[in-house]
Amino acid sequence: MTDNTAPPETSTSVSPEQAAHLMRGVTALATGMAVLMVAIKFAAWWMSDSVALLSSLIDSGLDFAASLITMLAVRKSLVPPDADHRFGHGKAEPLAALAQSVFVGISAVLLGIEAVSRVITPEPVQHETTGIAVMLVCIVLTLGLVAAQKRVVRLTGSVAVSADSLHYSGDLMINLGVIVALLASSQMGWTWADPLCALIVAGVLVYSIVRITAHALDNLMDRELPDADRERILALAARDPRVIDAHDLRTRRSGLQTFILLHLTLPRDMTLGSAHDICESVATSIRQAYPGAEVTIHQDPGGLIEERLDDRIR
Numbered sequence: 001m002t003d004n005t006a007p008p009e010t011s012t013s014v015s016p017e018q019a020a021h022l023m024r025g026v027t028a029l030a031t032g033m034a035v036l037m038v039a040i041k042f043a044a045w046w047m048s049d050s051v052a053l054l055s056s057l058i059d060s061g062l063d064f065a066a067s068l069i070t071m072l073a074v075r076k077s078l079v080p081p082d083a084d085h086r087f088g089h090g091k092a093e094p095l096a097a098l099a100q101s102v103f104v105g106i107s108a109v110l111l112g113i114e115a116v117s118r119v120i121t122p123e124p125v126q127h128e129t130t131g132i133a134v135m136l137v138c139i140v141l142t143l144g145l146v147a148a149q150k151r152v153v154r155l156t157g158s159v160a161v162s163a164d165s166l167h168y169s170g171d172l173m174i175n176l177g178v179i180v181a182l183l184a185s186s187q188m189g190w191t192w193a194d195p196l197c198a199l200i201v202a203g204v205l206v207y208s209i210v211r212i213t214a215h216a217l218d219n220l221m222d223r224e225l226p227d228a229d230r231e232r233i234l235a236l237a238a239r240d241p242r243v244i245d246a247h248d249l250r251t252r253r254s255g256l257q258t259f260i261l262l263h264l265t266l267p268r269d270m271t272l273g274s275a276h277d278i279c280e281s282v283a284t285s286i287r288q289a290y291p292g293a294e295v296t297i298h299q300d301p302g303g304l305i306e307e308r309l310d311d312r313i314r
Contacts (some may be wrong), residue, residue, distance in 0.1 A: 002288035016292040019156040022155060023074050023161060026148050026161060027075075030067040031071050036141070037063070038061050038063075038064055041057040041106075043134075044130050044133075044134035044135075045057045048182070049194075053135075053182070054111075059171060062103040063171065070164050072096075077092040077255040087158055088254060090253070090256065090257050091220065091254055093158060093159045094215075095220075096160045097216035098212075098216045100163050101216070102212045104209050107205055108203075108206050108209070112202040116199075119192065131180055132179050133149055135175045135179045135182075136179070142168055145168055149161055149162075153165055157253070159216060159219045162215060163216065166211055170204050172206055177205055179199065181198075207252075219253060222252040225258070233251070233262070233290075234249055236285045237297075240281060241266070242266065242278055244264075244302050247262070247265070248263040248308055248310055250262070258290050259296075260286060260293050261295075261296045262297060263297070263298045263299075264299055265301075265302055266278060266300070268302045276299075283297055
């Protein structure tokens, strides 16, 4: 079995309803925080004319657009299944993460163009004290937001919130870099430090794109749960002494929903009613470990000779 890249670790201590409440709250918080940071960074950039500060302003502006899309997508993903979407609307989350990649890409391109222009034609930074004060405020605000996002990701495993958190974590590095650039440019006369910082930030943004896209595509392409989870599910299924074998396990995540499908080999002479009771017992055990999971179990009679999925996929 190939090694899987684990998605955000989730806890079983919250119900799907609690998880939905947490996700709605943290996405609204991120959107409101982005609006606040855009306002104060715009004022500081207008006074200082720093390209490094402009880079942070552009990033925060795109943060707002990305967080707004994430908030709407999360709300859509939490809509219950309907006649046209019987597996739910969970795929809205990774789609929002891909949209974030687009916004981050635009940010990196615009920032790179402006930074190269300032390398060719350096300009002094003004009102650096104001810029530094603004960056410190933004760092404090971003630290609080990232802490809240990481807690929600840990409890819910949300792909969209994880992508948003990854973006804001990169913002911390951006804001610190802007402070260094402002000090170096204004105090030491290193006019090249300002655009250099902007170029480094553009590189960080490109790195974020790769990570966000990878997580989103894993979800859209129905990547299996990590090996540790798969082994745990099979162990739970085989715990009942009446189960001869558990095999052909398939898993995927869609938003908050986890889908688990597997086959159980049961005694051939067992009645249909007894086999059904065993499957329900196994499904209940799995749901207790993975709250809200959709568990589907197929029953195989003992002694059946057939080609298994496990034999075709390694």
